[in-house]
Amino acid sequence: MYSAKPRDGAVWITGASTGIGAATAEALEKQGYTVYISARSKDKLNALASKATGAGKLVVLPLDVTDRNACKNAVETILKVEGALALVILNAGIFIPVRGFDLKYESFDKTMAINFGGVVNGLLPAIEAMKEAGRGQVAIVSSVAGLGGLKQSASYGASKAALINMAESLKFDLDPMNIRIQIIMPGFVETPATDQNDFPMPFLMSVQDAADRIVHGLRADKFEITFPRRFTWMLKFVNILPYGIYFSLVDWITKGRKS
Numbered sequence: 001m002y003s004a005k006p007r008d009g010a011v012w013i014t015g016a017s018t019g020i021g022a023a024t025a026e027a028l029e030k031q032g033y034t035v036y037i038s039a040r041s042k043d044k045l046n047a048l049a050s051k052a053t054g055a056g057k058l059v060v061l062p063l064d065v066t067d068r069n070a071c072k073n074a075v076e077t078i079l080k081v082e083g084a085l086a087l088v089i090l091n092a093g094i095f096i097p098v099r100g101f102d103l104k105y106e107s108f109d110k111t112m113a114i115n116f117g118g119v120v121n122g123l124l125p126a127i128e129a130m131k132e133a134g135r136g137q138v139a140i141v142s143s144v145a146g147l148g149g150l151k152q153s154a155s156y157g158a159s160k161a162a163l164i165n166m167a168e169s170l171k172f173d174l175d176p177m178n179i180r181i182q183i184i185m186p187g188f189v190e191t192p193a194t195d196q197n198d199f200p201m202p203f204l205m206s207v208q209d210a211a212d213r214i215v216h217g218l219r220a221d222k223f224e225i226t227f228p229r230r231f232t233w234m235l236k237f238v239n240i241l242p243y244g245i246y247f248s249l250v251d252w253i254t255k256g257r258k259s
């Protein structure tokens, strides 16, 4: 399957101002890619761009992924300036803890608008451009939380499960179009998003390790990029068990929670 090279065109990463997106942008720039970095915080994007090594380029393209036109314009800008969009990493996402005794519509609306709607807003113009070019690579950042229900993840897990299903479904059509689609399913990674977690995070990884795994996975001929693999396989295994065992095991794994 197609795998984007620096000479093929630009990379676009959403949610690149901090965490996994920022670290992946830096890693790809070091390898010679021209990377367009998007998020809402222009200052943080500028600070990241100033760290470019010169091997490639980091180009700031601030936007809110819930703004459909802004996403469309971003792809048009990249095509106009660079000629081609070779790789898109749709990574922007948020985590809002949800508790069953304090349900709020906003938690669900906001999470779905950014984590799922935001991916769709970037995906459609990117696929359109890649269809024209006859090649392209798309990576969507989901989470192991999309594999099954976890505590506090009623909105987050649902949004990430939707992304896994969407990517699986699209693969059937995109493969024959020479557009490679991959799903990225990280376990726990040390970023501003996980700093807020008040429960034990098994196999917590550094953001640098996560970015290295992503860059490696983008070149490997696999649909799924997941790490740490031990954690993913553990979760995949508990998900095929009867619900009685599933709920007890997940409860046990996440015991130690403060609230």
Ligand SMILES: NC(=O)c1ccc[n+]([C@@H]2O[C@H](COP(=O)([O-])OP(=O)(O)OC[C@H]3O[C@@H](n4cnc5c(N)ncnc54)[C@H](OP(=O)(O)O)[C@@H]3O)[C@@H](O)[C@H]2O)c1
Residues within 6 Å of the ligand: 014, 015, 016, 017, 018, 019, 020, 021, 038, 039, 040, 041, 042, 044, 063, 064, 065, 066, 091, 092, 093, 094, 095, 114, 118, 141, 142, 143, 144, 185, 186, 187, 188, 189, 190, 191, 192, 193, 194
């Ligand atoms: N860290 C983990 O353990 C972990 C595990 C599994 C999956 N993930 C997924 O990995 C992705 C990155 O997470 P992270 O841990 O690196 O979190 P993070 O450091 O909080 O980064 C999230 C990024 O998304 C951007 N973002 C949020 N809302 C946005 C919007 N409406 N429009 C544009 N950009 C927006 C943020 O920038 P602005 O606020 O500047 O817009 C930021 O750049 C997320 O999809 C997350 O669900 C993370």
